[in-house]
Amino acid sequence: MAKLNRPPVIYSPTTIQDLLKIYHLNPDALIYAGGTGLLSGAEGDILHIRGSVINIAGVEELKKINRTDRYLELGASVPVSKVIDLGKSIVPEALYIALKQMGPPQIRNMATIGGNICRQANTMDIFPILHLHDCQVELRRFREYRSPRRFLKGSGSKWIPVSRLIDNDGKIIMESGEILTRIRIPNENWTFESYRKIDGPGSPLIFTALARLDKHILTDIRLSYSTVREKLIRNRDLEAEMIGRRVPFSGRDLTLLEGKLEAYFKGTGESSFTTARASALTIQFLEKISEPVDEGRV
Amino acid sequence: MNIICNVNGKEVAVETRPDKKLSAVLRDDLNLKGIRKGCGTGRCGSCLILLDDQLVASCLVPAFAARHKSIVTIEGFSQTKEFSDIVTGFKEAGVHLCSYCAPARVLSTAYMLRKHIMPTEEQINDIISSVQCRCSSFSHLKKGIIQASIHFSRRKDNG
Ligand SMILES: Cc1cc2nc3c(=O)[nH]c(=O)nc-3n(C[C@H](O)[C@H](O)[C@H](O)COP(=O)(O)OP(=O)(O)OC[C@H]3O[C@@H](n4cnc5c(N)ncnc54)[C@H](O)[C@@H]3O)c2cc1C
Numbered sequence: 001m002a003k004l005n006r007p008p009v010i011y012s013p014t015t016i017q018d019l020l021k022i023y024h025l026n027p028d029a030l031i032y033a034g035g036t037g038l039l040s041g042a043e044g045d046i047l048h049i050r051g052s053v054i055n056i057a058g059v060e061e062l063k064k065i066n067r068t069d070r071y072l073e074l075g076a077s078v079p080v081s082k083v084i085d086l087g088k089s090i091v092p093e094a095l096y097i098a099l100k101q102m103g104p105p106q107i108r109n110m111a112t113i114g115g116n117i118c119r120q121a122n123t124m125d126i127f128p129i130l131h132l133h134d135c136q137v138e139l140r141r142f143r144e145y146r147s148p149r150r151f152l153k154g155s156g157s158k159w160i161p162v163s164r165l166i167d168n169d170g171k172i173i174m175e176s177g178e179i180l181t182r183i184r185i186p187n188e189n190w191t192f193e194s195y196r197k198i199d200g201p202g203s204p205l206i207f208t209a210l211a212r213l214d215k216h217i218l219t220d221i222r223l224s225y226s227t228v229r230e231k232l233i234r235n236r237d238l239e240a241e242m243i244g245r246r247v248p249f250s251g252r253d254l255t256l257l258e259g260k261l262e263a264y265f266k267g268t269g270e271s272s273f274t275t276a277r278a279s280a281l282t283i284q285f286l287e288k289i290s291e292p293v294d295e296g297r298v
Numbered sequence: 299m300n301i302i303c304n305v306n307g308k309e310v311a312v313e314t315r316p317d318k319k320l321s322a323v324l325r326d327d328l329n330l331k332g333i334r335k336g337c338g339t340g341r342c343g344s345c346l347i348l349l350d351d352q353l354v355a356s357c358l359v360p361a362f363a364a365r366h367k368s369i370v371t372i373e374g375f376s377q378t379k380e381f382s383d384i385v386t387g388f389k390e391a392g393v394h395l396c397s398y399c400a401p402a403r404v405l406s407t408a409y410m411l412r413k414h415i416m417p418t419e420e421q422i423n424d425i426i427s428s429v430q431c432r433c434s435s436f437s438h439l440k441k442g443i444i445q446a447s448i449h450f451s452r453r454k455d456n457g
Contacts, residue, residue, distance in 0.1 A: 010362045
């Protein structure tokens with residue numbers, strides 16, 4: 001029989017202050033949100049978690065959803081299913097589609113938004129959408145301020161663009177003791193949003209796209225490709241080239257764009273298969289935005 | 299660690315390792331054999347339970363995460379009128395479930411019908427995906443869930 005290691009020490013804070021303090025004192029502790037990214041696949045009846053665990057599920061503040069005219073704000077521990085329940089009219093379409101595809105219902109009930117962002121995964125499901133939507137995330141850590149008069153304790157909070165959460169190698173950049181607490185998604189009206197996930201051994205690809213049209217003029221377009229190799233590919237030059245153009249794109253324009261995209265992809269070292277897939281998805285999206293629309297989002 | 303929770307309506311205290319899978323605690327320590335051993339990755343659905351009314355895969359829940367929560371397994375759910383609605387609906391549609399997946403299939407259907415008493419086709423397809431066993435055909439299951447929803451809503455209407 002396999003030897004059992006010592007059971008982990010479990011901390012179950014109920015407030016953010018307590019959570020930050022406990023994490024500050026135990027920077028090596030494992031943060032447990034929904035557990036679906038941490039514990040899946042463990043063999044046997046024991047999960048063999050070592051050291052200490054901070055279960056953040058009891059921190060109510062992290063489960064709050066807040067809506068203003070300017071943004072939708074999600075606490076990091078909001079389960080994926082709760083975001084889906086908000087509905088298509090509130091959640092950006094691409095995010096809504098991505099969340100609905102995330103595993104079976106039991107996983108969406110357990111998995112949290114923050115857990116998905118903080119999970120070190122090959123291809124990130126939610127991240128590219130948050131990135132294209134220019135979302136901000138709040139990071140908090142315990143901080144002690146020494147003032148001449150009194151000794152203040154509090155939590156250091158900072159808001160950063162989600163793009164700054166991940167380095168060039170696709171690794172999460174968080175300081176020791178830091179927790180992701182909130183995600184802010186701006187309320188912006190995009191005429192078209194698309195999210196396509198092509199799963200496959202060795203070559204998964206996530207294509208995310210946003211486009212805004214005004215009287216048949218493309219006023220903004222953002223395209224991203226997540227692959228195992230390059231993590232997230234975004235060619236802002238190509239996007240800039242398309243902005244200001246009239247849709248529908250002509251067949252010649254589409255062929256030109258396809259060629260540029262393929263050349264760009266080749267430069268990233270992606271396989272010819274991924275390159276062909278990425279350019280096919282892009283062309284499909286550009287054709288879709290060229291179809292006549294009456295009004296609003298499609 | 300002493301885990302106190304409510305299992306099928308009763309307060310229960312179990313002395314266990316905090317990192318023991320809840321599926322194992324329920325099955326082995328509390329003798330609730332309706333929890334089946336499955337893939338251990340949360341995908342197959344054999345170990346589904348309702349945890350604070352949410353459908354979850356108990357193989358992915360460590361015991362510590364069940365503290366002070368309410369747990370419903372098929373053993374508890376089978377005492378409810380909703381259970382009869384679902385079983386009747388399944389029978390009427392000719393759904394014959396194997397003993398391995400039946401508990402999870404019934405619980406997942408109940409979870410969805412509590413959320414959407416008259417589910418859409420998309421919602422039905424989605425909940426069918428929570429259990430991977432294919433002992434019953436997709437079309438039979440769909441019909442069974444629709445029949446169950448009729449019984450569910452009829453009983454709700456009659457108070
Ligand atoms: C069957 C199955 C199917 C799945 N399908 C998909 C899928 O289609 N797409 C997909 O993207 N993922 C999928 N996943 C992976 C996983 O469910 C998601 O990534 C999920 O969102 C992780 O969230 P969680 O709350 O369970 O995180 P956890 O597992 O609790 O944590 C994940 C990581 O994030 C850290 N963390 C969590 N919250 C915070 C926080 N607030 N601050 C700092 N660090 C934090 C944890 O320490 C850990 O390192 C699947 C998993 C399973 C088991």
